[in-house]
Amino acid sequence: MQLKGKTILITGGTAGIGLEAAKQFLDHGAKVIITGRDQSKLEQAKKTYPALTAIKSDIADEADSISLFNQVKELGGIDILYNNAGVMIASTNMGLANDRHLTEALYEMNVNYTGVIRLNNLFMEMLKSRKESAIINTTSLLAYVPSTTDATYSASKVALRFYTETLRKHLEILNSTVKVFELLPPVVSTEMTASRKGKKITPEVLVSQLIKGILKDKLTIRVGDTKIIYMLNRLFPKLAFNLVNPKTTYASLKQ
Numbered sequence: 001m002q003l004k005g006k007t008i009l010i011t012g013g014t015a016g017i018g019l020e021a022a023k024q025f026l027d028h029g030a031k032v033i034i035t036g037r038d039q040s041k042l043e044q045a046k047k048t049y050p051a052l053t054a055i056k057s058d059i060a061d062e063a064d065s066i067s068l069f070n071q072v073k074e075l076g077g078i079d080i081l082y083n084n085a086g087v088m089i090a091s092t093n094m095g096l097a098n099d100r101h102l103t104e105a106l107y108e109m110n111v112n113y114t115g116v117i118r119l120n121n122l123f124m125e126m127l128k129s130r131k132e133s134a135i136i137n138t139t140s141l142l143a144y145v146p147s148t149t150d151a152t153y154s155a156s157k158v159a160l161r162f163y164t165e166t167l168r169k170h171l172e173i174l175n176s177t178v179k180v181f182e183l184l185p186p187v188v189s190t191e192m193t194a195s196r197k198g199k200k201i202t203p204e205v206l207v208s209q210l211i212k213g214i215l216k217d218k219l220t221i222r223v224g225d226t227k228i229i230y231m232l233n234r235l236f237p238k239l240a241f242n243l244v245n246p247k248t249t250y251a252s253l254k255q
């Protein structure tokens, strides 16, 4: 599908992958609306890229999501809903069996999974009414192989991956023109992974692969190491698990 002339809503567009996507979509001739919870980050993004429209909105909050839908409708609507906002709360900080673990797992599910469903439902009729439209859901390499240090985050991304596949099929059965893309990043150098060592790709590289995929209508967009882990997991699942979970991470799990 083409990006030129399209209007794209990016949730969580004030930092990391979302902000880079805003920049590259603008460069491709799209109009871009971004969201985030922090007003100062929204203002900073607008200062950097004045063509952006920035709306304060928390994807985990139902009233915020409805208000976002109404504001976007007032602005003329969108062609692409890019569900990018996501959170990862390191489970090493909370242990496995305590109340905080549950509270934080619920929050991850709310932002990474149910918040996406809520927005997709709100925007579905608007997207269906467009000539060429799409939803982009952001899952992860960890939706193929779980990380023991980010157990609940991995689980939230698996939920989103299965939902994404079935949403795509459902829309196909209904002969809908709304395309459903899935972006599966490897480890990307952003605030979310700042404390992590090891191999990371830049948001620039990830987003350029996303755009290449969209332009070619490649619905499942696996980038970098996600491609390798995907194949390895099919053939040698134990090896794939050990690569994602090297023994050096065991020490933190014993705390």
Ligand SMILES: NC(=O)c1ccc[n+]([C@@H]2O[C@H](COP(=O)([O-])OP(=O)(O)OC[C@H]3O[C@@H](n4cnc5c(N)ncnc54)[C@H](OP(=O)(O)O)[C@@H]3O)[C@@H](O)[C@H]2O)c1
Pocket (backbone or CB within 6 Å): 011, 012, 013, 014, 015, 016, 017, 018, 035, 036, 037, 038, 039, 041, 057, 058, 059, 060, 083, 084, 085, 086, 087, 111, 138, 139, 140, 141, 184, 185, 186, 187, 188, 189, 190, 191, 192, 193
């Ligand atoms: N970085 C990686 O290695 C990696 C790998 C695989 C998948 N991903 C996924 O890629 C997406 C982007 O990750 P990132 O690394 O760019 O994250 P990031 O650098 O932490 O940025 C997250 C963005 O989302 C916003 N956000 C967080 N919670 C929100 C909420 N409840 N409602 C609205 N906006 C919210 C943040 O702004 P505010 O804080 O102001 O709300 C920020 O703009 C996420 O879905 C993540 O799970 C990342």
